[in-house]
Amino acid sequence: MLNLFAQGLATVLTPQYLLWQVIGTVVGIIFGAIPGLTAVMAIALFLPMTYSMSMGLGISVLIALYIGAISGGLISAILLKIPGTPSSVATCWDGHPLAAKGQAAKALGVGIVFSFMGTIVSIIALVFIAPTLAKLALRFGPHEYFAIAIFSLTLIATLSTGSMVKGLFSGVIGFVFATVGIAPVEATRRFTFGRFELNNGFDTLTVLVGLFAITEIIKVAESVKYEAEGSVTTVDMKKIKGFGFSWKEFFGQMPNFARSSAIGVGIGILPGIGGATSNILSYLVAKKQSKHPEKFGTGIIDGVVASETANNATIGGALIPLLTLGIPGDGVTAIMLGGFLIHGVQPGPMLFRTQADLIYTIFASLIVCSILMLVIEFYGLRLFVKLLRVPKHILLPVIFVLCVVGAFGISSRVFDVWTILLFGVIGYGFTKFQIPQAPFIIGFILGPMAETNLRRGLMLSDNNFMGFITNPLSGAFLLIALLAVLWPIFKSLVLKNGKKRQTNATM
Amino acid sequence: MKKKTRELLLGALMLGIGALYLALTLGIPRKGGIDASFVPFVLSAIILLLGTLQTVGALRIKNEGANGQEKTESKEKVDTPTVLKTIFLILVYVAFLNKIGFVIMSILYLFIQFIVLTPAYKKKNYLMYAIVAIVSSVSIFLIFRYIFDLMLPAGLLQ
Numbered sequence: 001m002l003n004l005f006a007q008g009l010a011t012v013l014t015p016q017y018l019l020w021q022v023i024g025t026v027v028g029i030i031f032g033a034i035p036g037l038t039a040v041m042a043i044a045l046f047l048p049m050t051y052s053m054s055m056g057l058g059i060s061v062l063i064a065l066y067i068g069a070i071s072g073g074l075i076s077a078i079l080l081k082i083p084g085t086p087s088s089v090a091t092c093w094d095g096h097p098l099a100a101k102g103q104a105a106k107a108l109g110v111g112i113v114f115s116f117m118g119t120i121v122s123i124i125a126l127v128f129i130a131p132t133l134a135k136l137a138l139r140f141g142p143h144e145y146f147a148i149a150i151f152s153l154t155l156i157a158t159l160s161t162g163s164m165v166k167g168l169f170s171g172v173i174g175f176v177f178a179t180v181g182i183a184p185v186e187a188t189r190r191f192t193f194g195r196f197e198l199n200n201g202f203d204t205l206t207v208l209v210g211l212f213a214i215t216e217i218i219k220v221a222e223s224v225k226y227e228a229e230g231s232v233t234t235v236d237m238k239k240i241k242g243f244g245f246s247w248k249e250f251f252g253q254m255p256n257f258a259r260s261s262a263i264g265v266g267i268g269i270l271p272g273i274g275g276a277t278s279n280i281l282s283y284l285v286a287k288k289q290s291k292h293p294e295k296f297g298t299g300i301i302d303g304v305v306a307s308e309t310a311n312n313a314t315i316g317g318a319l320i321p322l323l324t325l326g327i328p329g330d331g332v333t334a335i336m337l338g339g340f341l342i343h344g345v346q347p348g349p350m351l352f353r354t355q356a357d358l359i360y361t362i363f364a365s366l367i368v369c370s371i372l373m374l375v376i377e378f379y380g381l382r383l384f385v386k387l388l389r390v391p392k393h394i395l396l397p398v399i400f401v402l403c404v405v406g407a408f409g410i411s412s413r414v415f416d417v418w419t420i421l422l423f424g425v426i427g428y429g430f431t432k433f434q435i436p437q438a439p440f441i442i443g444f445i446l447g448p449m450a451e452t453n454l455r456r457g458l459m460l461s462d463n464n465f466m467g468f469i470t471n472p473l474s475g476a477f478l479l480i481a482l483l484a485v486l487w488p489i490f491k492s493l494v495l496k497n498g499k500k501r502q503t504n505a506t507m
Numbered sequence: 508m509k510k511k512t513r514e515l516l517l518g519a520l521m522l523g524i525g526a527l528y529l530a531l532t533l534g535i536p537r538k539g540g541i542d543a544s545f546v547p548f549v550l551s552a553i554i555l556l557l558g559t560l561q562t563v564g565a566l567r568i569k570n571e572g573a574n575g576q577e578k579t580e581s582k583e584k585v586d587t588p589t590v591l592k593t594i595f596l597i598l599v600y601v602a603f604l605n606k607i608g609f610v611i612m613s614i615l616y617l618f619i620q621f622i623v624l625t626p627a628y629k630k631k632n633y634l635m636y637a638i639v640a641i642v643s644s645v646s647i648f649l650i651f652r653y654i655f656d657l658m659l660p661a662g663l664l665q
Binding site for chain 1: 513516517521524528531535536538540541542543544545546547550553554557558560561564584585586589590592593594597598600601604605609613616617620621623624625626627629636639643644647651654655656657658659660
């Protein structure tokens, strides 16, 4: 293992890798920092540039973008009081009050250092958990895969929103779009309307770009004309030593750090919830456990530490199911999966056997990119702060053109550009009805996995469904999935009886 | 739109989508037993069930009149003309991408889109818009052509 790791490290430290990882980290931080631009967009726009790169290099760039974007959100959270990405919502709550007190540099320093440390802890968790889980997963058959797909799909649909009906609907519609094209097992053509372009179904990338980028651009058009001009808190970097905080403060945060990393990694592993949840949960837990909860929200570093540690710790956690089972947890990991597939890498347990060198290149790249993020984000702060002033009405149209390039580049046809528009309009419709988008993409990706394994499992047992229930692991996952659907219904019934009307009881 | 109306509309849309998908599923050639139409049948059933739940749930919402929860709904102002102009521009851009070519269409699209999206408090800087549109379109084309091996539609400039 150490040998493979050293090899991986040697690979990612070559000048070509290093250069691209620096570029990836910088672009990632910029996308994270500018509100309205997300990690998904950063990866979607950069993917076409990696088409011609080697597998390892292309994936290292995606990793750099991912780490940079998740961390970059703290800059605008602290300076503008607008989270750059959903992962840094809780960072605003104490980060901005700190900045308002004139301690912006301290807040940024704390945020960046604990982002770095959270990432590293989660990478360690990934390195130790993933290979073991992959060994276990090698024994999985169609029954287990079907059950895990259904389990993940149910979990994201029930957890991601207040309304379970809307969450499930979103997931099922994603599944519906995935049934377009040639069916698994007996290759019947379905829902293609005679168009040969649809034989292979919709490309995951077009769905993601449409749902997450095009939707975002249309949403900006809703409000950009009459928005008030935002103000950016200025940062004085001249008098700052180190990262702007003392060793005493650093060590005082250790219990908070340990707890927040555990929350981040744990949430990351669960399918359906990612950095957007972990930062808020971790902040709330830190507040509850604190000796001085009343100070939270007034500008103390505890809040920044909790939020930024947890959202970055989600990265390593989320990569565990992605690499070992091929199951993405949210939009960002879904597009990472898309990137892997474009480079001919099929995540799953076999990957750890057949391409162990690539796995360790990924691990090494994660560590190198975290270090790059730490250095670049802190010392390049002034540049990133300037970029916050780039007006949206210039930025978003250019990004739209890049989305078009990305979609066109998948297989050099305008047809895919039309599909991103289709999914953009669907995503916009979803926001109008407050339907969450994440279950859609997970349904789109896990749907075919569920269907293929259902059909295979049924063939093994002569069309008898009992096999899925009698298999202990698949039975257990299906039972949890069922409980996840029934629990909110049960809870709402109990609440109604108790006359306690509480909306948004579920997360 | 009031919350109740919106939720009812969604319920109706969900039922409609479920019915449409079911109709399309019936058109799949059957091979007997459990075949390629099995999962689509299950999915249409789930959509119809969810649509029913949504509609029933929406009917139970009490209209709270002018006060109460309606406040949060009216808070979001939507600039519909700008949204429609943007969607129209995007459609025209994509429709002529192949024939006219990436560079020309991108320059035109960007220039007009900048103007459409310019915030009310800002002056429209046509010269700057033109420069940004031309420089970004041309450089994207050249970068993808020569560094990333991706030939974007050249159209008229062939």
